Amino acid sequence: MSADAFVHPDEIRSMFSSAMSDMYRAEVPQYGTLLELVADVNQESLAANTELREGLERSDELGRLDVERHGAIRLGKPEELFTMRRLFAVMGMAPVGYYDLSVAGVPVHSTAFRPIDEDALRRNPFRVFTSLLRLELIEDESLRAAAEGILAKRDIFTADAIKLIDLAEKNGGLTRPEAEQFVTEALETFRWHSDATVSLETYQKMHDAHRLIADVVCFKGPHINHLTPRTLDIDAVQKGMPKRGISPKAVVEGPPTRNCPILLRQTSFKALEEQVRFVGDSGDKGASGTHTARFGEIEQRGIALTQKGRALYDTLLANVRHAVQINAGGSNARDYETELSERFAAFPDDYATLRTEDLAFFKYSPTKVGLDAAKNGEVSGTVNALVEQGYLRCDPIIYEDFLPVSAAGIFQSNLGDEAQKNYQEQSNQDVFEAALGTSVNDELALYAQTQQASIDDAFTALGLRKSVA
Incomplete structure (x- = not known):
C-alpha cells in the first residue's frame, strides 16, 4: 500500500490528544474550568507582552499553545511498558530521558514519550510522562508477591488495539478508518474505572505501603491521572485558581519567577476523592470506598539548559530543599519561595549571559x-x-521534557504528605530500558x-x- 494512503503519525497524535482531552474533561469537570483559566491567562499575557507574542510567532510556537498537553500514566509491569512504547510509536512519539523518582520517595522510574522532530513538535507536542512501578522497592515480601500476582492477571490493552499496532508496524502506517479505530481502542487503556480489581482489604494494604502502589496495582488499567495545559504565566494561574473554586498546591514546583524562564514550572490542584467499588469475598461487588489519584496540573515552559546550566540548576535547587522543607499543608510555603528566589539570584537572568556562558540552548x-x-x-x-x-x-529553544524533583513534588502533594517514603536512590536505567525494549533518547x-x-x-x-x- 502507498504511504500516501496512511494518516501521518502527527495527525494520529493530534486525534488522540484531542480525544483524550475530551474524555478527561467529561470525567473531571474541574479540568474544564482549569482550561478556561489557562486560556484567559494566556490571552492576557500575549496582549500585555508584545515581545513574548513576537517571539512565539517567530519560532512558530504560537499555534501549538492551545493544543499543547502532557499526560501522565503509571504502569505496573515491564510488558505494559514494552507495549506502551509500541502504541505511542504509532503516533510518532519516542521515549526521551530516564527519571529515577525513588530518590524523592516515589517507587517508580519513568520516561517521557513525545515527538522529537522539530516539525512534529510544532504540529503537536503531546507528551506522556510514563512511570513503571518498582516492585523491588516494596519491602514486605508477601505484599510484593501479592502485587505481582494481581498485575500478572491484567491486560490493559484491548485486543483490537494490539491488532492495529501490529498492523501499523507491518504496513508502515494506518489508513484513515484504521487510525480512527486505533484512537478509539487506545483511549480505553487510559479511561477511569470506578470498579477496583481487588478487595478493600487488599487495597488498604497496598495503600498503607504507598498510595501510588495502590493506584497502580488495584485497578484495571493506568487511568490518565492528569492532563496538563501550558500557560505563559503560571503565577497568574496559581493566584487565579482559588477565584474559580480550585484549590492549588502550596508552591509552584521548579525554578522561581524569572525574566527569562528556564526549564519547567508546575503547579496543580488537589487530587479528587473518587468513589470506588471493591471486589467482595465471592468475587462480586463488595464494599465501597474512595480513592485519590487524578488531579489537574498546569505548566509553564522556559528555555532548555545545557549540561552546565542543569548542573547549576540542580545545585541551587538542592540547596533550597536542604534549607527549607515544605511542611504538611504548606504552612511555610512563603519561606520556601523566599529561599528559592534568593538562591537562584546566582543563576543569570538574561538571555545574552545564558548564551555566552553556555548555560542554555x-x-x-x-x-x-x-x-x-x-x-x-x-x-x-x-x-x-x-x-x-x-x-x-x-x-x-523551549524545554520539552521534565524534572524528576518537580514530578515527585506533584506526585507527593496529591498522594498526601503522609505518603512520603525514604527510598535509597536506586537508579536502574538498564532494567528500565530492557523492559522498554530500546534505549531512551x-x-x-x-x-x-x-x-x-x-x-x-x-x-x-x-x-x-x-x-x-
Whole structure:
C-alpha cells in the first residue's frame, strides 16, 4: 500500500490528544474550568507582552499553545511498558530521558514519550510522562508477591488495539478508518474505572505501603491521572485558581519567577476523592470506598539548559530543599519561595549571559541585515561575533521534557504528605530500558542537535562555512 494512503503519525497524535482531552474533561469537570483559566491567562499575557507574542510567532510556537498537553500514566509491569512504547510509536512519539523518582520517595522510574522532530513538535507536542512501578522497592515480601500476582492477571490493552499496532508496524502506517479505530481502542487503556480489581482489604494494604502502589496495582488499567495545559504565566494561574473554586498546591514546583524562564514550572490542584467499588469475598461487588489519584496540573515552559546550566540548576535547587522543607499543608510555603528566589539570584537572568556562558540552548537564524551584508561579502566571524553584529538572531529553544524533583513534588502533594517514603536512590536505567525494549533518547543531545542544525542552516544562508556553537 502507498504511504500516501496512511494518516501521518502527527495527525494520529493530534486525534488522540484531542480525544483524550475530551474524555478527561467529561470525567473531571474541574479540568474544564482549569482550561478556561489557562486560556484567559494566556490571552492576557500575549496582549500585555508584545515581545513574548513576537517571539512565539517567530519560532512558530504560537499555534501549538492551545493544543499543547502532557499526560501522565503509571504502569505496573515491564510488558505494559514494552507495549506502551509500541502504541505511542504509532503516533510518532519516542521515549526521551530516564527519571529515577525513588530518590524523592516515589517507587517508580519513568520516561517521557513525545515527538522529537522539530516539525512534529510544532504540529503537536503531546507528551506522556510514563512511570513503571518498582516492585523491588516494596519491602514486605508477601505484599510484593501479592502485587505481582494481581498485575500478572491484567491486560490493559484491548485486543483490537494490539491488532492495529501490529498492523501499523507491518504496513508502515494506518489508513484513515484504521487510525480512527486505533484512537478509539487506545483511549480505553487510559479511561477511569470506578470498579477496583481487588478487595478493600487488599487495597488498604497496598495503600498503607504507598498510595501510588495502590493506584497502580488495584485497578484495571493506568487511568490518565492528569492532563496538563501550558500557560505563559503560571503565577497568574496559581493566584487565579482559588477565584474559580480550585484549590492549588502550596508552591509552584521548579525554578522561581524569572525574566527569562528556564526549564519547567508546575503547579496543580488537589487530587479528587473518587468513589470506588471493591471486589467482595465471592468475587462480586463488595464494599465501597474512595480513592485519590487524578488531579489537574498546569505548566509553564522556559528555555532548555545545557549540561552546565542543569548542573547549576540542580545545585541551587538542592540547596533550597536542604534549607527549607515544605511542611504538611504548606504552612511555610512563603519561606520556601523566599529561599528559592534568593538562591537562584546566582543563576543569570538574561538571555545574552545564558548564551555566552553556555548555560542554555538557542536556535539561530540570519537577520535581514545579515543577509544583506552577505550579498556584499561582508559577513565573517564566530557565532557570538555574528550575534553581536546583528547578523544572527537567537531565540530560546523551549524545554520539552521534565524534572524528576518537580514530578515527585506533584506526585507527593496529591498522594498526601503522609505518603512520603525514604527510598535509597536506586537508579536502574538498564532494567528500565530492557523492559522498554530500546534505549531512551538523551534530551540534552536532542537540544544540542537542534541548536547545531540551526547554526549550520544560518551559516549556509550567510554563505559561510558551517561552524560549531
